[in-house]
Amino acid sequence: MEVRKTFHQQLDELYQDLLKMGNLTVEVIEKTRVAFRELDADKACEIIEGDDVIDDFVVKIEENGIELLARQAPVAIDLRRIIVIMRLSQHLERVADLCVNISKAIVNLQEYTLSPWISENMDEMFRRSTIMMVRAMESFKERDTEKAAQLSVMDDTVDRINRSFLLVTNRDSEDELELIIRVVMVSRFLERIADHAVDIGEHVRYMVTGEFEV
Template sequence: MVVRNQFEERLKELHQDLLTMGIMVEEAVYNAVKSLVFKDVDLAEKVVDGDRAINDAEIEIEKKCMMLIALQQPVGSDLRRIATTLKVSSDLERMADHAVSISKTTIQLKDEIYAKPLIDIPKMSDIVKRMVHDCLDAYIHMDKEAAAAIAKQDDQIDAYFKTIFTDLIELMNKDNAWINQATHLLLVAQYLERIGDYVTNVCESIVYMSTGQVVELNN
């Protein structure tokens, strides 16, 4: 019984570590797009510099997962919970990498005047940020129904990406002076789209953790 209680305490600590990491990633995505919209280079650099802490958090979570597996030799649902935490931390780290890429775009475009106000990219970002937040909540509560519902929101992300892609291609065709800027903004939309895909991965991991079933959500 004592061993079981120790395991549960360490698992609870692991979940808290992942939640803390997730909040950092959520903030990084928000600040990255905010820096782009307002051309806030200082904020962009803050996101870039903050990536080290997120990487360190992933490494620490991985170490704790490996230690739990080695010391407790979990099986069944216990092993799934640890394996899911390991996978989710990896997906979160990749989301943060894309936030860094968006921030670097801010720095690259800092001296340019936007061809038109950024509207769809911030809207796309709002959905992505909400998905990141909600998937973390679903993870903590092992809520497979919520996870499936969150994954469906990726359709909205894809729709925004298609709209942005079409608009930027049209802009480049009209005036090749905008090719550099449009290409960078297209990459930003792609980074956000990829973050949405990683959220879907997290949602699939939540279903696996809860049921033991490997599923493809929103395929």
């Protein structure tokens, strides 16, 4: 009985670490949004330098998850929960890495001024990607498969905005070429953040039902 109590305590710690990691990741997306809107290199550098915090979380979660699997031999829902927590930590780490990539692009955009169209649409992509990540983590916390399923629908709008950014490559001015390339890159990074939110939702469905949607 004591062994199972210890197991569930350890599992809860793993769960709480993932929630903390999720909150930090959402904060990083929001900070990146502000840095891009202001083209603030200092804020961008803070995001780049702070990435180690997220990396430390994923290492801790993976190590503790592997230890739980090896020592406790969990079954059924507990087994799926541990596996999903470990996989979600990897998705969150990749989201944070994408924010680092965006921040590096911000550093290289200091000499440019964003058009109102770029600013508004990019801010909308940031906003929607952030909401999706929040919803994804809520679906995990609440074990809500319906909320998880809504993420793929929300992703359609992010994909649409991303495609609209690809059209700016038709600009004729060579002076804007670097701006165009970096803006399209940032748009693509945000689209990938939204995709990670969808993937998290799919893992939540697996955790709750034991099935992946085909």
